[in-house]
Amino acid sequence: MAASHATGKVATDKIFGANQLAVEAMQKHGRDKITNATIGAILDDNEALVVLPTVDKMFRSLPAAELAGYAPITGLPDYKEAVIGLAFGNSRPEGYVNAIATPGGSGAIRNTIWTYSEVGDTVLTTDWFWGPYQTMCEESLRKLAVFNTFTPEGGFDIGSLAAKGAELLTKQRSLVLLLNTPAHNPTGFSLSREEWKKTVDLLVDFAADKSKRITLFVDVAYLDYAGEKETTREFMGLFSGLPENLLVVIGFSASKGYTMYGVRTGAMIAVTASKAVANEFVNTNELACRSTWSNCPRSGQKILASIYGDKDLRAQVEAEREQWRLTIEQRAKIFMQEAREAGLATLPYKAGFFISLPTTAADTVVAKLNAQNLFAVALAKGVRLAICAIPGQKVPGMAAKIAAAMK
Ligand SMILES: Cc1ncc(COP(=O)(O)O)c(C=O)c1O
CATH class of the missing domain: 3.40.640.10 (Type I PLP-dependent aspartate aminotransferase-like (Major domain))
Incomplete structure (x- = not known):
């Protein structure tokens, strides 16, 4: 039915697919047993989505005409x-x-x-x-x-x-x-x-x-x-x-x-x-x-x-965000330190939501990690970890697990 330029198109979203596997594993084994490093959003240490409180408050106080x-x-x-x-x-x-x-x-x-x-x-x-x-x-x-x-x-x-x-x-x-x-x-x-x-x-x-x-x-x-x-x-x-x-x-x-x-x-x-x-x-x-x-x-x-x-208001929002920037920085610092100790190769991470690990066998590595209840995204040239979404208490030990799966 679709015209020629649209024929055969399917959205195969690897990130969504990887997250789906993590969600199913959580339902089966319980949240505390699973590390879901697939989500590109900041989660707090209880794995709830972080919404800056001031933004949240402003949303709720907007008049209907400004919302609609x-x-x-x-x-x-x-x-x-x-x-x-x-x-x-x-x-x-x-x-x-x-x-x-x-x-x-x-x-x-x-x-x-x-x-x-x-x-x-x-x-x-x-x-x-x-x-x-x-x-x-x-x-x-x-x-x-x-x-x-x-x-x-x-x-x-x-x-x-x-x-x-x-x-x-x-x-x-x-x-x-x-x-x-x-x-x-x-x-x-x-x-x-x-x-x-x-x-x-x-x-x-x-x-x-x-x-x-x-x-x-x-x-x-x-x-x-x-x-x-x-x-x-x-x-x-x-x-x-x-x-x-x-x-x-x-x-x-x-x-x-x-x-x-x-x-x-x-x-x-x-x-x-x-x-x-x-x-x-x-x-x-x-x-x-x-x-x-x-x-x-x-x-x-x-x-x-x-x-x-x-x-x-701007200063308030910036202060709220800064707390989360520092949280991500701290999670990444622990992971990168442990990666060095485990001899795990990483790409040159400086900041932000994601860390990537180069490998030509990303699908195999991710499958091995999934079997150990660690969920990440397999990319063409490596494995992507959303460090922004991993609670602080689940970061220690991850690098060693991944280093073992890379072997
Ligand atoms: C690299 C990059 N650019 C742009 C975006 C756009 O996000 P949005 O359309 O939600 O602003 C994203 C979102 O994940 C991203 O990762």
Whole structure:
């Protein structure tokens, strides 16, 4: 029945599948016997979803009209102002900066692929990447290619990016590069300031050919868990004064930073030196929104705008979140220490929700772990652990178990 482009499509979500196995095991053996490292959300030590108390309270006190009413297609004006302020902090780049509300960071990724690559083009990202990048490309009739995320020493492989980017630019006019940093899913990696500088220089080189159109999409879904607030945002200052054919789009998400996962509150924020490119960004993406999801939930926008507009409230939310950032940091510290002791290879985790362990036999390793009541996600190149979701008391001993399963 489906048309040819949709025939045979099935959503085989490995993360959902792995979580399902953990849930079944919990029902069978009891919660305390199971470690479920599949969930990409912060859980407390009782394995309940963490919702920042201030966000929770604000939700419950919203008037019905703010909960149920439409928002403008591109978002409430004070929300757009808020996401720009919250995303950049003190590192707002110079140039034309515009925001458009999207349903989570996902909507920002979707619109960027749709608007800035041609149908049939190949979009580029790191070889460790969040699965929906691929399905979003395919759904939009694009392809996804990858370059090596890491050098053998564990740094960002700028040489691989240079080679793959140049290769694609011999075949297509537009290049969309998706980079998830800081606190990358699935590895917890963040580009250093020097790596960022080299990346921006490389893209400026690509843009020296004025017939090309380069779009850098920076997926900052985990920004607020990456470390000190202003230090982790400093790289955004590098986006000032770029060539007119090099557009930066920041993918903002309130899902993790404000624990509003299901409220579908995000934004795409464009930075450009060109007024024409800025106007085009607003016009074409407004139409892209109108033609897909129409508008985004008003409630989440209202809450973020209120938080941004009130210094005390913002400080309160930041303090609540910081407690959980430190909790994740502590869980990760114990795991990484034990991994070193057990001789378990890990990717260069710096911060965030996930730690990944490289292996060419991820399915086998995960099956062995499942048999010992430890549930993780098998990826193409390794095993992903959602350290954000593992209660502190269940972290000790995990690394040794995994090291044994790797043998
Ligand atoms: C790397 C990455 N980018 C973007 C998102 C988007 O999340 P949302 O659409 O809920 O904002 C996620 C969510 O898991 C993610 O892991």
